[in-house]
Amino acid sequence: MLKIVAYEGQYKNIFRDLNLAWLQHFFYVEEKDHELLNESDTHILEKGGFIFIGLWNQKPVSCYALLKLEEGIFELGKMAVDENHQGLQIGQRMLTHAIELAKGNQWKKIILYSSTKLNPALHIYRKHGFKEILLEGNSPYTRSDIKMELIV
Template sequence: MENVTILEYSPEYAGDFKRLNIEWIEKYFVVEEHDIEQLNNPEEYIISKGGYILFAQYNNEIVGVCALIRTNDESFELAKMAVSSSVQGKQIGTTLGIATLNKAKAMGANHVWLESNRILEPAIHLYKKLGFVEIPIAETPYARADIKMEVWL
């Protein structure tokens, strides 16, 4: 998409990571303890464990974010995906999602999974468009999670 640049994590974007995620979580749910751990310490909980965080910059503003949390040598969890409500509908989520899956593949992953909630219909639609399919949900640290999806790369 024109005017959208995908950027990798840098400490200068840590505030955007937290801001964008708090915005959508508070709109629909309650921010949970596990959210705060990851949002306050992305380098410790995501980056240092072999994960990645990608950002979408649009018109020189950080408007989207998506994390890949390494779960093993061949799998990542897609997590903390958020796009500012001010730019939704501009395909930024799609651009960010494709870039995130490409990053996972480049890092040797053959599997990406996520947890979400069915009330987030636009997000579920995006995940399906990216190739994710629903699988049974197991134990999760999030009270809000009621759907699990995966894609094989």
């Protein structure tokens, strides 16, 4: 059973470790990743963003962050699911949670950066209404070759 809870200090290492495992499996860890993962309070929460942790039978197994870009516009990022818990639709439930939060707060949109190497993730984003938009030249991540948005 999955329960999604707001980030607390006790989850700092799990947030970092889930993301590092995912990044090292598929890509590599970039400077921006180190900044967000090692100083999540400063670079996410204190700037008006959010972090959520997914608990499977009380064990933290997934996470995601919403980084505030401007009023009513957030970037969905740092979503990861422990490899031993993949295939249980945890990522989809985390994404649904983010969308419901955005609607409940009457945000304008959610954007995200991804990679065309991640076909299953892109399929899920599209299924939930995200549309591909122009990727700016100064993307925050080298690995990102696609940008998507959901108008809430």
